[in-house]
Amino acid sequence: MNRPLLESAAERSLRYLDELGERRVGPSPEAVSALAQLDGELPAGPSDPLAVLDRLDRLGSPATVASAGGRYFGFVIGGSLPAALAANWLAGAWDQNAVMTATSPAAAKIEEIAIHWLLEILDLPRDSGVGLVDCDTQGIFCGLAAARHALLLREGWDVESQGLFGAPPITVVVSEEAHTTVHKSLGLLGLGRNRVIRVPTDGQGRMRADALPRLTGPAIVCIQAGNVNTGSFDPAAQICAAAHESGAWVHVDGAFGLWAAAAPARAHLTRGVADADSWSVDAHKWLNVPYDSAMVAVRDARHLHDTMAARAAYLVGSEQREPWTFTPGLSRRARGVEIWAALASLGRSGVADLVERTCRHAASFAEGLRAAGYEVLNDVVLNQVLVSFGDDETTRRVIAGIQEEGTCWCGGTVWQGRAAMRISVSGWATTDDDVARSLDAMLRVARATT
Numbered sequence: 080m081n082r083p084l085l086e087s088a089a090e091r092s093l094r095y096l097d098e099l100g101e102r103r104v105g106p107s108p109e110a111v112s113a114l115a116q117l118d119g120e121l122p123a124g125p126s127d128p129l130a131v132l133d134r135l136d137r138l139g140s141p142a143t144v145a146s147a148g149g150r151y152f153g154f155v156i157g158g159s160l161p162a163a164l165a166a167n168w169l170a171g172a173w174d175q176n177a178v179m180t181a182t183s184p185a186a187a188k189i190e191e192i193a194i195h196w197l198l199e200i201l202d203l204p205r206d207s208g209v210g211l212v213d214c215d216t217q218g219i220f221c222g223l224a225a226a227r228h229a230l231l232l233r234e235g236w237d238v239e240s241q242g243l244f245g246a247p248p249i250t251v252v253v254s255e256e257a258h259t260t261v262h263k264s265l266g267l268l269g270l271g272r273n274r275v276i277r278v279p280t281d282g283q284g285r286m287r288a289d290a291l292p293r294l295t296g297p298a299i300v301c302i303q304a305g306n307v308n309t310g311s312f313d314p315a316a317q318i319c320a321a322a323h324e325s326g327a328w329v330h331v332d333g334a335f336g337l338w339a340a341a342a343p344a345r346a347h348l349t350r351g352v353a354d355a356d357s358w359s360v361d362a363h364k365w366l367n368v369p370y371d372s373a374m375v376a377v378r379d380a381r382h383l384h385d386t387m388a389a390r391a392a393y394l395v396g397s398e399q400r401e402p403w404t405f406t407p408g409l410s411r412r413a414r415g416v417e418i419w420a421a422l423a424s425l426g427r428s429g430v431a432d433l434v435e436r437t438c439r440h441a442a443s444f445a446e447g448l449r450a451a452g453y454e455v456l457n458d459v460v461l462n463q464v465l466v467s468f469g470d471d472e473t474t475r476r477v478i479a480g481i482q483e484e485g486t487c488w489c490g491g492t493v494w495q496g497r498a499a500m501r502i503s504v505s506g507w508a509t510t511d512d513d514v515a516r517s518l519d520a521m522l523r524v525a526r527a528t529t
């Protein structure tokens with residue numbers, strides 16, 4: 080045990096977090112260049128761990144993106160709640176392998192409690208089968224794998240044993256706005272990235288329920304709760320009803336949007352989502368737990384369980400829920416610990432407040448930008464704002480200027496053919512003051528550019 084080393088790590092971490100409020104959000108080019116000093120020959124022998132930590136902090140910390148702070152609005156990226164970060168430190172010390180009860184009764188039990196709470200706060204069927212996975216992409220992959228299993232089982236085909244060659248075909252329906260990770264997952268599953276029917280969307284990127292094709296035979300319909308650009312929701316109630324008429328399976332990609340269910344004023348957006356057959360959602364985005372953390376839930380637990388089945392003499396079962404029987408992997412970190420800590424520390428009202436507060440900040444950005452004469456391209460129903468500063472070239476120059484200025488950080492996207500800056504307010508740490516300072520910086524840069 081090296082107490083000075085671990086105390087130094089805690090000390091340095093606290094200093095890092097203390098300085099987040101005042102530092103530039105994107106790292107300076109000099110800090111990024113200096114990372115090269117970590118390179119060199121693989122050390123031939125040992126070094127003092129304190130010196131190793133010092134180099135890492137001195138060179139690594141300044142080159143980080145301050146996404147743990149309150150003025151990072153890029154992509155859809157949350158921070159780490161204090162309780163979740165603290166739990167992460169403790170769980171790091173525990174170093175549990177959360178594969179099964181035998182390797183860690185604590186990890187298995189805490190995971191089970193976290194799952195129970197997740198299903199409750201997201202208002203999903205309480206007896207769903209759930210796997211805690213590393214990211215929403217893997218959640219989609221697992222949900223669609225369970226779908227493939229269930230649909231082909233109904234046709235008398237055991238896909239896990241027999242494979243896909245010669246299997247009855249599965250029709251896959253996505254919207255024009257399906258997240259790229261849906262296509263990636265379809266590719267990994269042998270269902271084909273492009274072998275899909277694409278349903279057109281409306282002006283906010285919502286799947287048009289009236290354009291859903293008539294389905295026959297095994298079919299999967301992928302919908303989303305929370306468009307990555309606009310934050311809009313596919314009309315889940317209508318689509319689930321139509322899809323289920325023909326026995327199709329509906330998967331909901333709810334990476335961040337599903338958290339709207341936890342906020343009473345936003346929950347209406349998720350109407351019908353719980354009618355689906357499987358769901359994937361990130362915890363590392365809006366719940367603000369450390370990377371990497373997400374979940375897949377499958378209404379009929381058996382289908383996820385049977386899809387992930389494996390056999391080895393040393394994989395011992397028990398009366399308990401065994402984590403590995405719901406995930407592709409075996410050995411894994413105890414990510415349920417941070418989810419448990421986040422939910423235990425916030426409670427129902429705390430999660431509702433986190434979601435509602437970040438949505439309100441997004442609305443403030445939209446209002447401020449509109450008032451200054453810039454065009455907000457989406458209905459700001461959630462935590463996502465798309466803004467145009469003029470023609471595409473100008474918008475791109477403003478985005479680059481804002482990133483370089485450093486007060487805040489926003490990324491670019493293309494929305495329905497137009498360049499846009501995307502503001503995503505997903506971090507717990509953002510305050511009214513962060514919004515005011517960031518808006519001020521955005522407008523300063525925009526005026527100087529346009």
Ligand SMILES: *Cc1c(COP(=O)(O)O)cnc(C)c1O
Pocket residue numbers: 155213214215216217258260303305306307332333334335361373
């Ligand atoms: C972020 C996101 C994903 C991918 O999630 P990861 O956790 O990054 O794998 C998929 N779909 C949507 C809508 C997202 O916002």
